[in-house]
Amino acid sequence: MDKDAGEKPDEDMIAVLREAGLLRTSGAQKGRGQNFLKDRDCAQRIVRCCETGGKGKLSSSLSPSLSPSLSSSLVVEIGAGAGALTRALLREGVRRIVAIESDPRLAEFLRRWGKNLNETLEGGSDLEVIEADARRVDYAELFEQRGCRAEGEGGDGVIVGNLPYSMGTVILRRLLEGEVRKRCRVMVLMFQREVAARLVAGVSDVAYGRLSILAGLRYRVERCFDVAPCCFVPAPRVVSCVVRFVPYEGGDVATVEEYGTVAEMTGLLFSHRRKKMSTVLRMAGREDWGRCGEAVEVDLSRRAGEVGREEWLRWAKAVRQKQ
Numbered sequence: 394m395d396k397d398a399g400e401k402p403d404e405d406m407i408a409v410l411r412e413a414g415l416l417r418t419s420g421a422q423k424g425r426g427q428n429f430l431k432d433r434d435c436a437q438r439i440v441r442c443c444e445t446g447g448k449g450k451l452s453s454s455l456s457p458s459l460s461p462s463l464s465s466s467l468v469v470e471i472g473a474g475a476g477a478l479t480r481a482l483l484r485e486g487v488r489r490i491v492a493i494e495s496d497p498r499l500a501e502f503l504r505r506w507g508k509n510l511n512e513t514l515e516g517g518s519d520l521e522v523i524e525a526d527a528r529r530v531d532y533a534e535l536f537e538q539r540g541c542r543a544e545g546e547g548g549d550g551v552i553v554g555n556l557p558y559s560m561g562t563v564i565l566r567r568l569l570e571g572e573v574r575k576r577c578r579v580m581v582l583m584f585q586r587e588v589a590a591r592l593v594a595g596v597s598d599v600a601y602g603r604l605s606i607l608a609g610l611r612y613r614v615e616r617c618f619d620v621a622p623c624c625f626v627p628a629p630r631v632v633s634c635v636v637r638f639v640p641y642e643g644g645d646v647a648t649v650e651e652y653g654t655v656a657e658m659t660g661l662l663f664s665h666r667r668k669k670m671s672t673v674l675r676m677a678g679r680e681d682w683g684r685c686g687e688a689v690e691v692d693l694s695r696r697a698g699e700v701g702r703e704e705w706l707r708w709a710k711a712v713r714q715k716q
Contacts, residue, residue: 432624436481471554500524536576550577580638589634603659612638654709662697685711
């Protein structure tokens with residue numbers, strides 16, 4: 394993982410935040426988990442992480458350096474806020490952007506700002522602002538309706554976002570459960586650092602848990618870099634981390650049904666993660682799951698946190714076959 398992103402304020406972004414009345418702490422709404430990115434280099438590094446070959450490292454060149462694959466992609470930005478990442482995407486040559494923002498003030502601000510883009514950007518842009526709760530958006534449908542190619546056709550969708558701390562895992566579960574990965578070749582999302590640790594944790598790690606398993610069944614997950622509190626307005630009390638999700642080559646590791654079964658099993662067993670799995674299954678009346686586990690040599694005398702992703706999937710396949 395690269396080193397932390399430090400503070401290098403984007404003066405244009407500071408002006409935007411001031412215009413939107415967001416430089417004061419009172420301008421952000423705590424209930425929405427609003428912490429507005431103000432660091433230009435950090436925003437640029439996040440965009441560079443959308444290129445699956447790199448970790449967002451910056452070059453000395455100021456000219457756009459993204460490959461044509463990203464500049465021609467449909468990019469969905471979750472939690473656009475005052476547009477820090479939107480501006481970075483545009484600076485890097487991306488022209489097809491769907492910005493999702495739940496705050497009516499900010500959605501209207503982005504729409505007004507977007508109307509001036511064709512006058513200031515060579516070649517114009519296609520910026521669409523959707524006022525919606527990101528937890529309830531059907532991302533696969535959003536991509537499909539806008540003509541984004543599907544898996545096997547060179548899916549060219551990209552998802553990027555600075556997710557609210559209070560809603561980050563809920564939004565991620567929405568993305569994991571849906572079919573968005575078939576039209577999206579990469580997701581780059583920012584979380585609280587502790588959540589990022591859970592996402593990339595292996596079975597031997599303290600942070601390993603249900604989120605580690607479910608994310609790993611859908612994507613190859615990689616931590617890119619940490620982001621210091623000083624990069625935001627207002628500054629949060631925690632360090633953030635940018636995480637990249639890339640679909641597996643050759644298609645899904647688990648079917649929709651198998652993924653759903655793993656989600657159900659881990660939901661039960663990790664709710665009692667200090668108890669032996671055999672005990673939890675007996676308490677819940679799920680001896681049928683236990684018999685399936687024994688049939689594929691899953692040691693039920695262990696606790697849920699001691700079972701690797703491959704074992705969970707093998708166990709889920711056995712459960713599906715018995716249904």
